[in-house]
Amino acid sequence: MTMTSCANTPPETPEEATSTTAEREFYQLKVYTFDTDEQVAMTDNYLRDAFMPALKKRDIGPIGVFxxxxxxxxxxxxxxxxxxxxSLEEVVDLEAALGGDNEYQTTGSEYVDAAHDHPPYRRIESTLMQAFVDMPQMEPSGLENPRSERIYELRSYESPTEQYYHxxxxxxxxxxxxxxxxxxNFNAVFYAEVISGSKMPNLMYMTTFSDMASRDEKWKAFFDAPEWKELVAMxxxxxNVSHADIIFLSPTEYSDY
Structure with missing residues (x-):
């Protein structure tokens, strides 16, 4: 979706900023890249058995793994x-909290204590985001069909400048x-502004579909919609979009989504 010109929207007042920011979640998207099947399995075991339970003990969740x-x-x-x-404080404090969690350290020891020449992944990329004003909380997709059939679509829209991004x-x-x-009924999981990441300035969002055919039908309906035709003509x-990345994901059996 490529469009733009800079909107001259007034800045939030301190009262508005306080009322909206307090309700808007922050999201971390971690992307693990692997070289071997063994690495994939080791990280799956860690996420399912150690990482997710440790976060849920701290009332952090639901957590999606795809x-x-x-x-x-x-x-x-x-x-x-x-x-x-x-909050951002919760993000910053997490590593220290996990370091002091004996159950987490024991359960996840294969991953946590992996040797330098036997790492559980090639690299981890992390993106930090804050939810949009109009969708301040993450929502489950609501789909009821088998997970193996579902399509989760993650999009990143980059803009040529910060002004166009806003x-x-x-x-x-x-x-x-x-x-x-x-x-x-795109079943959005989140819409968010990227605070820190490798492709800034950009925003990201995730929508979900029962299968690829449903996804294609809904996008056709989107582009045919009178609201979109009016909006894109403004x-x-x-x-305001210089590049778009579209990534298709499948939920793991242990994902909360």
Missing amino acids: KQIPGENDSTRRTYVLIPFS NKVDMFNAGGEIKLFDRL EKYKN
Whole structure:
């Protein structure tokens, strides 16, 4: 979706900033990249048996764990972990809390104490986000069909400048893009502003579908919708996306989503 021009939206007052920020969750998206099947299995065991239980003891969750569906030009094995936090302090304090959790350290010892020449992954990439004003809390997809059939679509929209990025965020919120996704039952899990990541300035969001056919039908309905045609024609929203990444994911059997 490529559109833009900079919206001259007034800054929030201190009162508005306090009322909205207090309700908006923070998200960490961790992406594990693997070289071997053994690494995949070791990290799955760690996430399922040690990491997720440790976070839930601290009332952090629900947590989504997904596998990337390989594409024609990218067969790299990746696991995506989506974690909601109530505050930035909770993000910062987590590592220290896990370091003092004996049950976590014992259960996850294969991963935690892995040798330098036998690591459980190639690399971890982390993105920190804050939920959009118009969807301040993460929501389960609500799908009831078998997990193996579901498609989770993760999108990242990059903008040419920070100004255009804020314009695209405004398009989702005040512009009504989120409302259109809701009307067409895209089953969004989250919409978020990226605070820290490798592709800034950008936003990210995740929608869910019962299968790929349903996904294709809903996107066709989106582009055919009168609300979208009106929105994309607005001069103030021109050129606010310079690049889009679309990633298809499948939930693990132990994911909370």
